[in-house]
Amino acid sequence: MKFWGVRIASILVAILLSFGLEKLGRGTDSFTQQLIVFAGLYVTLAVSLNLINGITGQFSIGHAAFYQVGAYSSAYLGIKFYPQFHGNLFVWLTLMALVGAAMAAVAGLIVGLPSLRLKGDYLAIVTLGFGEIVRIVIQNQKALGESGGLNVAPHTTEQPIMFVALLAVLCIAVCRNLLKTAHGLPFLAVREDEVASSAMGVNVTATKVIAFALGSAFAGAAGAIYANSLGFINPDLFNSTLSISVLSMVVLGGTGSITGSALAAMILFYIPEKMRDLKDVRLALIIGGLLAVGLAVSAIRYVIFNVHKSAAIRAAMHVGIIIGSVVIAEIVAFALGKIPALAGTVEGAKLRLVVSAVVLIVLMLVRPQGVFAHHEFSWSWVQKLMGKKAPSTEVAA
């Protein structure tokens, strides 16, 4: 049967790719390996938050709490039971991911049931508060190491790259499958209009709670792996900054788009990490660069709102503006470099957070619906780009 053929092939490809990534990662140093694992975890976090925020429309900024519940469950059980465990590490990680997911799903239910009567800003505040409550409660538990944290057993010296890759793929596949079938529509309907949803027979509260529990479960599974990968956890790792950065990944990628969330998670994680290696940057170049960004944004906004030409012409104009801005940045940097007061340099690593902020501001001005908006990656879309006619059937993963 064609359906099962495609199905099994997709699953095999996913496993092979994860395995390939693992083999590739083994060749690198342990720091790079950990970066790969963290990137996979961020993808899982962003895609699972997208299910709650983007697809179901429930603005949650407490995702770190569920991640933390998963991490602490796994760490605590590891300390208690891993010494007596005589199985494969992969099996142990699977168990921990399941436990982490279950615990986080319960936490999701606890926060979901009472607070999902709230909407918008009010729900956001409650989830933010819930995140802080979880962190502070854990910070005051003797059994959980208080603010000193826990040393996780087993600390996997070999990074679980394949495991994380599979987890991320699973998370993406579940969300995508949901949207491919009619079962995903009630979630979208709740986002669009709650009154109309319930008039159509959708149980609004149940739908929201399911979204919360499912999203939290994936965050919990990711947390369980995070604890084992890092080898040490403390409450500070799960503060609201983490929730906010996952949220900005979802917003940057396009609220509601799985593809967007996954890609934005990798990019927003990678840029700041890469910038740790950055050496000194000239102060003049920073000023020139910011000036050029400002100019480019104004020019692009002008093109978006006032120029009514074909898509190709407008794309060409965008490219022209970007190239022009780079030139302007260089010229301004060269000119400013002559001024003695601006001849100094800044440590590149300190610019990490500035860059993330600038990226978000630019995006909000130029494309507020996110890079992918509501769109998803699909093979018919690729074929359309390549000038072929879209096929009527789509490949299933």
Next chain:
Amino acid sequence: MSAPLLELNEATIRFGGLVAVNKVSFKLEKGDLFGLIGPNGAGKTTLFNIVTGVYKPTSGDILMNGTSIAGTPANKIATKGIARTFQNIRLFKSLSVLENVVVGGFLRHKTGLAGAMAYLPPAIKETERLKEEAMNLLRIVDLDHVANVRSADLSYGMQRRLEIARAMATQPQLLLLDEPAAGMNPQEKEELNGMVRKIRDEHEQTILLIEHDMRFVMSLCERIVVLDHGEEISQGDPDHIRNDPKVIAAYLGEATEE
């Protein structure tokens, strides 16, 4: 004789000191094409909201096929077989026309969520079945050619028709239409008139509709209830309503001779 499809028994709702709907009683039999009219603020939409479970009546009862449905949550009422459209169009704006209708049909789903998450054949087949049913409904309201358009991009008249198709997708025993012709031009109203009649005749759909346009209601409905200030002031066929001095007074503001 079997119990009527819908029976309002002195249904009343108060918001603080305001009695929005006061002891309204009427019966709807299967196959009726029933009109609910009245001046602005008469309590028509509030009455719809009581019937569809948005509000719980303060007193009185609402019976469907002889059993009380007063105070049942809105989504349960939809499952029991009462569907509605909204006066101020409430479509799922960023979803396509087809998806909007599939949401309406979804309450009859049989496969589980887990099967959908694993993308198993039963869930896929069900999705295809619901889409097919939705396409059939779109043909009835003449929207099949825009099935994949974002519903927010439709014209006003098309959005109103889509609301009707979405409500019909729940396969209701009773269809409530809240000002279906509002904002339409005379030609669109004419078409809608034919469409509503067709839905009743060919699909044996019981319909209760609210409408401001007198000519529209008089030419379409077989029985009419008139509300004013939350109270039922008249009930009967169009001819009776047209000549009832109370109705004329309510609309034109004249004193009745008493």
